Amino acid sequence: MNAYAARVIEELKVKYAHEGEFLQAAQEILSSLDKVLLLHPEYEEYSLLERLMEPERVIIFRVPWLDDSGKIKVNTAYRVQFNSSIGPYKGGMRFTKGVNLSTLKFLALEQTLKNALTGFNMGGGKGGADFDPHGKSEGEVMRFCQSLITELYRHIGPNMDVPAGDIGVGAREIGYMFGQYKRITGEFSGVFTDKGLSYGGCPGRKEATGYGLCYFLDAMLKKNGHSLEGKKAVVSGSGNVALYAAKKAYELGALPIAMSDSNGFVVDDEGIDIELMIDIKEKRRGRIKEYADAKNVPYVDKPSAIWEVPCDIALPCATQNELDEAGAKALVKNGVIAVAEGANMPTTAEAVKCFKDNNILHAPGKASNAGGVSTSGMEMGQNALFLYYSAEEVDNKLKGIMENIFKNVSNAAEVYGDSSIDYVSGANAAGFLTVANAMIMQGCV
Numbered sequence: 001m002n003a004y005a006a007r008v009i010e011e012l013k014v015k016y017a018h019e020g021e022f023l024q025a026a027q028e029i030l031s032s033l034d035k036v037l038l039l040h041p042e043y044e045e046y047s048l049l050e051r052l053m054e055p056e057r058v059i060i061f062r063v064p065w066l067d068d069s070g071k072i073k074v075n076t077a078y079r080v081q082f083n084s085s086i087g088p089y090k091g092g093m094r095f096t097k098g099v100n101l102s103t104l105k106f107l108a109l110e111q112t113l114k115n116a117l118t119g120f121n122m123g124g125g126k127g128g129a130d131f132d133p134h135g136k137s138e139g140e141v142m143r144f145c146q147s148l149i150t151e152l153y154r155h156i157g158p159n160m161d162v163p164a165g166d167i168g169v170g171a172r173e174i175g176y177m178f179g180q181y182k183r184i185t186g187e188f189s190g191v192f193t194d195k196g197l198s199y200g201g202c203p204g205r206k207e208a209t210g211y212g213l214c215y216f217l218d219a220m221l222k223k224n225g226h227s228l229e230g231k232k233a234v235v236s237g238s239g240n241v242a243l244y245a246a247k248k249a250y251e252l253g254a255l256p257i258a259m260s261d262s263n264g265f266v267v268d269d270e271g272i273d274i275e276l277m278i279d280i281k282e283k284r285r286g287r288i289k290e291y292a293d294a295k296n297v298p299y300v301d302k303p304s305a306i307w308e309v310p311c312d313i314a315l316p317c318a319t320q321n322e323l324d325e326a327g328a329k330a331l332v333k334n335g336v337i338a339v340a341e342g343a344n345m346p347t348t349a350e351a352v353k354c355f356k357d358n359n360i361l362h363a364p365g366k367a368s369n370a371g372g373v374s375t376s377g378m379e380m381g382q383n384a385l386f387l388y389y390s391a392e393e394v395d396n397k398l399k400g401i402m403e404n405i406f407k408n409v410s411n412a413a414e415v416y417g418d419s420s421i422d423y424v425s426g427a428n429a430a431g432f433l434t435v436a437n438a439m440i441m442q443g444c445v
Helices: 003-015 022-032 034-039 048-052 103-117 138-155 171-185 206-225 240-251 273-281 287-296 305-310 325-333 347-358 372-386 390-415 423-441
Strands: 059-068 070-083 087-093 123-130 161-164 233-236 257-258 265-267 313-316 338-340 360-363
Touching: 003 022, 003 034, 003 048, 022 103, 022 347, 022 423, 034 390, 034 423, 048 171, 048 423, 059 138, 070 087, 070 103, 070 138, 070 161, 070 273, 087 103, 087 372, 103 123, 103 372, 103 390, 103 423, 123 138, 123 161, 138 171, 161 372, 206 240, 206 313, 206 338, 206 360, 206 372, 206 390, 233 240, 233 305, 240 257, 240 273, 240 313, 257 305, 265 287, 265 305, 273 287, 305 325, 325 347, 347 360, 360 423, 372 390, 390 423
Parallel strands: 087 123, 087 161, 233 257, 233 313, 313 338, 338 360
Antiparallel strands: 059 070, 070 123, 257 265
16 A cells, blocks of 8 residues: 555544544545555645545534424534535435444545546535434424524535435425525525425436436446346345336346345345335335235345345445445355445445455446436536426436446546456546645645
């Protein structure tokens, strides 16, 4: 590893020893930049890596709110404004019990490079709270969102920081947060993306990450002499990313045969009935076992074992570190040809190495799942110019963006990677160079 990068990693390990997810992301990025740093020794003079690995700002605050019985509840909220060198901070808000600073810093760092790959002027940020909307009434969710924005409003804005949805934050939560922001500031602006279509949202946003994943995957396969036609796919997760990745995979000729949720997974050798799955998971908010019961297909109550299902294509779309070395070895043993990440950092470092050692095509999330934020970039443009895009326009633009991201990642892999299919290094290098050059040009800020 480059001596400069190695020194920065060791410093981070001492300073943030308790932030495992952030350290994992930092090491994955820095360890892949050897050739970049060799060609740009001036980056050390500018202390570029040290500056890149520190958020520009972290906001932490309490969120008091009243439940339906009138009892005061208190949660903790965060906003990590990581890097604004190429545009206003951009990244989702996550409401779930597991939210912590380490996870949000890793996500914001990944978001910084991901946003740089899209071609839009968007910096990197991420936020959330240890609030779980599940089981809460509409009034409780609304009061929590309004209390959160009563503090956060002063730190966000269409030219400052533009939050979006994420785990636990959908159209309902975005609407409540946007409404409170508008009420406090008196402004109707593009301060949030993932908004409803009736007040500035972009059609196709819900589907965009999953659709974009398949557009990237399709381009990667074609570049390497394959296609999606007739390929069996395993998709982890059953949220928006997984559901619409499975749907688009069908449209491009593949056959998704397995999907999972946090309780287990189903296998349907005839192909997942995606409309039924969308009905169960999106409309009914049910469990994936309901699909197994309805279709009389196998159900396994161990979600991590989904990677043991023989397939050609693996699409991890659930959460970070869901695909470990054992899962990677099972996929390789069963003949997988490509792995494309729909979630953020869903594969462990050991799994990534396994794929690399076995020459498996591997699309890293910061490139392959950039479809969601790309569509958010379109929404920001819509809001700034008071325009409206049709669903067809958005999908066409999305396909072009994802194909261009793959082209740039592939070109960077050939220059900076260990091989022409080292797309992890290619994505890191392409995103990093964009951010690094902007940082240098703007001086010590």
